[in-house]
Amino acid sequence: MMKFLVVLMLVCSVYAKEIKTLSDQQLCLQDVHAALREITASLTETKVEMRYLQAENKEQAAKLDKQEDQLQDQQTAVEKLEKQLQGKQVAFSASLVATGHKTFGPFDRTTPLVFKHVVTNIGNAYSPVTGAFTAPLKGAYHFEWHIFGYGGEYANAAVLVKNSENIFAAYEYQPSHGASASQGATLLLEAGDVVFLVQAARQTVFDNVNHHTTFSGHLLFTM
Structure with a gap:
């Protein structure tokens, strides 16, 4: 009887260690999933910011092109005026x-x-x-x-x-x-x-x- 109890205690001890290991593994997996969710959310937010920045850069580029066209028009007008003034001298x-x-x-x-x-x-x-x-x-x-x-x-x-x-x-x-x-x-x-x-x-x-x-x-x- 005594031997049986000793064996039973050994089996319970091993089983408890396995349960603890499984529990730790489950907690680790939960941590990994949480980290993955955070990374996914961060990547999604980054993509949104990149789209916003791309749209903003495109808008700025369009404004810059417009300003360059306006500057060219002004330069052409100045050159035309200079020629007119030279003709009047x-x-x-x-x-x-x-x-x-x-x-x-x-x-x-x-x-x-x-x-x-x-x-x-x-x-x-x-x-x-x-x-x-x-x-x-x-x-x-x-x-x-x-x-x-x-x-x-x-x-x-x-x-x-x-x-x-x-x-x-x-x-x-x-x-x-x-x-x-x-x-x-x-x-x-x-x-x-x-x-x-x-x-x-x-x-x-x-x-x-x-x-x-x-x-x-x-x-x-x-x-």
Whole structure:
């Protein structure tokens, strides 16, 4: 009987250890499942955040593209405005001779004066070959001319001409010594109109390296 009890106690002890082991294993599995649930939830949350970030990045990229397009449009507008402003910058100033000295006239007929020494020609509207200014666009232009000559038999004079119309004349006559005259005019010109200076018959002007006789003009404003 005693031996039986000892064996029974041994069996119960082993069985209790196995139960405890199984219980521990069940608890471990529960912990693993809980950890897996937490990881799954974390991954799900991460995926949601990634989708949100992707959508946000896509929206930001679209905004950036739009801003780049707007910037390009603004740059194009600035370049266009600069070209327009450059087209509206017109001014010139020239004298009859660049070197030496010369008396022009008297001629037996009306003769254009060609101002060879160009110091300013913004817009390239004045031609030192023909002596004519050609309006590049419609607007109000102001012109000035100054003449010099020596007194004697002939008057010193020059007439401003628009296309074929005489506008104003600078005129001075002295029987001796030097004589000078100045004149100015503001004209409304169409694009392509031509303005230049002429000498009438039996008139003279003089110029040398001091540039006494000059012709200048500039655009005041467009119309």
